[in-house]
Amino acid sequence: MVDAGHGGRDPGAVFNGRQEKDDTLRLALAVGEILQDNGIDVSYTRTTDVYETPYEKAMKANNAGVDFFLSIHRNSFPTDNEVSGVESLVYDLSGLKYQVAQDINAQLEAVGFVNLGVKARPNLVVLKRTNMPAVLVEAGFINSDTDNMLFDNNFDAIAEAIATGLLDALNAEGVIQENYYRVQVGLFRNWRYAERLRNELLEQDYPAFIDDSGPFISVQVGGYDNLSDAVAMERRLKMDGYDTLIIS
Structure with a gap:
């Protein structure tokens, strides 16, 4: 299940009129399309500008019985244009979720982002309440002009990087096998x-x-x-x- 962070009445982080919920939806749909093209069955927490709580999103994934949960966000820092880069968040630094997060970060680093690493966030609802491995990707800082330029100018490459990072990790762990x-x-x-x-x-x-x-x-x-x-x-x-x- 691919989750576009925020939505509806919750815009997420905002910078110069740019709303996180719009960037995440666009990117989530692009990543999901690439995964589908590679033979993965994909569901979404949302495909339009609607609001659901993080708990509702986690329950949607649990009820659907999906095998992996990928949540896409944009980061923010208290001071504009001070921090840039990508980071991925997981419940703890172990298992398949950790490998997927590392692979996604590496792919995004190749696109041009600074790799800020993988961090454990055990209190995030979509990482804590999901019954399957889950990764939350912060695709650059929305209040960084550098990251926004990367996001806009390399959008297709970013979507490909996230999908490739996930697929590479799943293949390496033997979770899926490619028809080639x-x-x-x-x-x-x-x-x-x-x-x-x-x-x-x-x-x-x-x-x-x-x-x-x-x-x-x-x-x-x-x-x-x-x-x-x-x-x-x-x-x-x-x-x-x-x-x-x-x-x-």
Whole structure:
């Protein structure tokens, strides 16, 4: 479940007319869409500008039986433009939630934010009352011009970073397994022949590579998270005269 912090009569933090509730809703919906594109079933605490208490949000997640709770917020500091960066909050510094929080922070740091670390906040309702692992992400300070510029100019990258951090941690812990498709174009015993085919494909802008993890040397193109993309690439390769096989 993806939670957009605040909402309705609760604007959250406000800076120069900018309201936290608007930034969080926009970002939560973008993150949820990316997760759905990667095969995750996503629910939301809200998809419009409505208010629910943190307790109601936690109960909504518990009643829905979701496996993970991701709450998105913007931070604030008493003095404007004094502090910038991202931090993630968890009930305690252990388990899957801690790994997810660390991975999300690392991804957001790569976008350009200062990484302020992961902190334990056992008294926050959405972290305390949820029955599943939960992380609250503070996506930059709303009263920091630096962070707001990053947020606005790199919005898509920020949404991708949060989703990727979550997916990477869940995959690493074996919580989810990716369906991953590639198109095999050749199978060889000789490295020289495999390299020749790979280079030929690269010259035509195919994303080709060599996989030698099996008993034979495989030249492949891809991969793809969904089968339709792999099928489209296979058709393109066939039109160019290559013998192909979709593998997963």
